[in-house]
Amino acid sequence: MMSNVAVFGCNGYLGQHMVHTLLLQKELAVTGFDLQEAYAGTDYITYRKLDITDVAQVKTLGEDFDTIYYFTGLTGTDISFERYELFVNVNEMGLLHLLQHLRGFSKRPKIVFPSTRLVYKGVADKPLAEDDEKEFKTIYASSKYNGEQYLEMYRNLFGFDYTVFRVCVPYANIVAGALSYGTVGFFLGKAQQGEPISLFGDGELKRTFTHVMDICRQILLVSAMPESNGRVFNIDGETYSLKDVASLIAEKYGVPLQFVPWPPKALQLESGDTIFDGSRIRSLLPQTIKYSLQEWIHA
Template identity: 45%
Template sequence: MGMKNTKTAIIGANGYIGKHLEFYLKRMGLDPTCYDIQDDSRENYKQVDITDKESVKNIDINVDYIYMFAGLTGTYAGFDKYETYVSINEIGLLNLLDAIRNSEKKPKIVFPSTRLIYKGVDKPLKEEDEKETKTLYAINKLACESILYAYNKSFDIPYTIFRICIPYGNMLSTDYSFGTIGFFIKQAKAGKDIALYGGGDAKRTFTHMEDLCYQIVQGSMSKDSNGEIYNIGGQTLSLREAAEFVAKKFNTNVVAVEWPEKDFRIESNHTYFDDTKIRSLLCIGEYKQLQEFSKDL
């Protein structure tokens, strides 16, 4: 099958990563069909509610790859909205898999998991390292990993899972308002100090969207990735080091603040990745560096 004949779909196409996957796939010469819960007038887009089985029937599964990036993120919020988190993050995936298992076509499901499923430890984490779920969101993700495994074993539905740490950057515009780095930029641009709980000593893997899309798209399209889980590689920094790059650009400071009790209880400490497995699958050079990205803000 030639690349030009490859058919793709993105569920959750209006999210931060979903939009970038659409951009990346189009840059490859592909034309993904996009789905999300909001109405949108752009071409090749359909409105779908993944929690509704009837709505899910509107998803065209006669494709080669489905990037299943719809879902709720968050940490403590899951405890207050557990029904919504389970419905969107787990039932949504089950509704999609149920539609696929009753069809002749078996597209590969490409699914994003998270650093938050790991037990924090100050060493590069391998895919098989100890797990610990302190939030409903982490439980959702770990459950979905098992759901994909089960449907693969019973119904031969192929999948690849990518565990993501901290994505940053934007290939689409100058709006960098998403996630950890987005928060740092917003604070610094406003002339405020960047406040970090406990001083920000915990280490993370920071991955620019260009590197992230390359690993997800190229990795998922490798025949060797079926049924596999990969940590997404990137640059390892402490949160304080990352904040200082941004603060330096805007001539502001990084300050330590005390942990709120509820946030401290679910803090994962160090969670940064060993990327040996993804490097064994793909040709990966040097990752983009946050300090260079910060200079261009």
């Protein structure tokens, strides 16, 4: 039986990859929603332009979907202070508009929600489990955690199903555009131009890195399990220091590393080591990763 799913924020980096992953499942019909006039990806999907901050537009959604992958959201650290109204409107009010509308449905779709490593208080060399201490240094981080809390409130009072996946550092790009995104994309961009890769401080901060297709696979498979309802999962991956990853890329392209002092604002916003404990997600999906960061860099 064909299942209807929606990807909100389908024109973003994770959104396009989630669409691609879903389309590999032959029994799924995928509809994308975003602000732009057309779908930005290379796959063919049904697409609707929709502004999640406009209540009237949200109310046009019908009871068509079994699952909503809610990838709508603004990302950024210090920029979230300069554009605080927009971050709150999109990341929080937009989600609340959707949840309020879905309350009236006789059959509510499950909500799948990606969150961020930036909700955690980083601890040196310690893998962080989902219930470990939180710390919010940016409006972006608090807006994502608030989204998690709204989902739990609506589950508690109205019986919504949801699953949250916290993402640390994604890498790779198989749908279009640049070779990668974010941290790894920055390193690659510098190296491909023959420029030194710059690192703040000694570069020893640690992160958990996950290939974007492993992220989407974990989200797809685990969110479909009844045991995932009402739960939060760290996306599993491989842990490296930023210096380790930069060194692998620098070696491949023959460029040096450059260590620079921390800018004061960046240092104030830095969370420290963010290493994910992936044991919760592995308890449901033993084989969480198929891609190796080192192999991907050297390919």
